Amino acid sequence: MGRYYRIKDLREDHDWTQVEVAKALGMYTTTYVRYEKGEREIPFGIAIQIAKLYGVSLDYLAQQTPEENN
Incomplete structure (x- = not known):
């Protein structure tokens, strides 16, 4: 599973x-599909x-916290 599997979820x-x-x-x-599959690193920008689109924190996207808005 890719590093940013939460974007698919x-x-x-x-x-x-x-x-x-x-x-x-x-884009x-x-x-985008390559990001979701973990085949390509997501640039910081x-x-x-993506975090703004879903209303979540960057920490949540990077799987550093279980809370969406940390």
Whole structure:
């Protein structure tokens, strides 16, 4: 499982498709899919955008805390 497996869980919790999330982040779907699969490291700036999109902390995305808003 990839380093940022929580992005898949968050996406599914919001009932969004990979295409919808990629569009919201302004990137190609294939790039987003690689992040979700852990095939590619998420750049810090993109991690910030993802955290804002879902309303969670960066620590939560990086699996440093079990709480979404730490």
